[in-house]
Amino acid sequence: MLSIADALKTAESKLVDSDSAMVDAEFLLAAVIRSNRTYLKTWPEKLLTDEQYQTFNHYIERRVLGEPVAYILGEWEFWSLPFSVTPDTLIPRPETELLVEQVLEIVRGKKAPSIIDLGTGTGAIAIALKYERDDADVYAVDISEGALKTARQNADRNNCKVHFVQGSWLSTVPQDKRFDVIVSNPPYIAPDDPHLSRGDLRFEPDTALSAQDNGLADIIQILEQGRQHLNQEGILIMEHGYDQGAVVRDLFVQKGYQKVEGIKDFAGQDRVTLGFFS
Incomplete structure (x- = not known):
């Protein structure tokens, strides 16, 4: 029998291609011993x-x-909440918590805000928002039936009532349905980006990662569809690549959004853009 220390040391020596070998090993061993x-x-x-x-x-x-690691364990944490993850879903990432923070700030003081999360995956954004604002009317959309199954399970697991809709962005949302906030972490990596063939991204669903037009195709579609589904002075806010900030802000303006603003993540990188539509 090996001790915890020896087991971790042996594991670290095997994970030579991981930039976080010891952390990976610790997460996996902690799960094994249920600690x-x-x-x-x-x-x-x-x-x-x-x-x-x-x-x-x-x-x-x-x-x-x-x-x-998240797929091996079958779950991951986001916003200090537990989420089941499967190969049908992206793994929730810490930087996406910036979206949740910004939406919560946007709806601060607004009674029973209406929010929709596009491309919900595990449901992480929608569920985190509902968890913090139980009075909110929260919808979540995904085109993947497998992803929605996982998202529904996560909503039940975290005791959050979210309305789930299957479809491509807003195409299956009733035309007369309006929201105070549309939030999305859409695919934004170019199909030929070499990062898609490296590391964890090799295992995550490509349709949730990459988009045509240098990663901008889905962003453009959301901007176009969003105009028909925002309340007066409603806000569309989305995550994008660290090097796409200027281009995405220009797209917001081109599509008629106002007061367009870029928001940097904790590393100082352009990560989120928002705009009003009236």
Whole structure:
């Protein structure tokens, strides 16, 4: 039997292609022993059972092949809430919490705001918003039936009532339905971007990552459809690539949005753009 410390050290030596080898190993081992990373650091001398080590080693072998930790575990955390994840969904990322923060600020003081999340995936954005604003009328759209199944499960898991709609962006939302906020983290990577064939992105659904027109096709479609579904002074806000800020702001203006604003993430990169439509 190996100790926690020895098991982690062995795992780290196998994960030579990971930039976060020890962190990956700690997440996987913590899940195996049904504890947390703090426990691993507090009790490094604790011995693993043979069954625990076999399961951990299996997880490490999957990670060696490049499979994301979130898919191995079947869940990930976003906005301090637990979310089930599957290969049908993108893995919720910390930088996307900026969208949630901005939407919450936009609807601060507004009674029973109406919000729709386009391309919801795991439901992370919509569910986080509903969790913080139970009075909000929250809708979430995805074209993938598999993604919506996972999103519904996550809504139930976090005790949040969200209205789910299957379709391409706003195409299946009733024409007379209006929202105070449309929020989206759409595909924005160009199809020929080499990053798509590297690291965790190899395992995530391509349709949720890349878009035609240098990654701008879906952004343009959302901007066009959004005009028919915003209340007076409604706001459309979306995430995009760190190097797309100027182009996306121009697209907002071209499509008739006003008071267009870019918002930087914690790394100082252009990450979010918003605009009003009246």
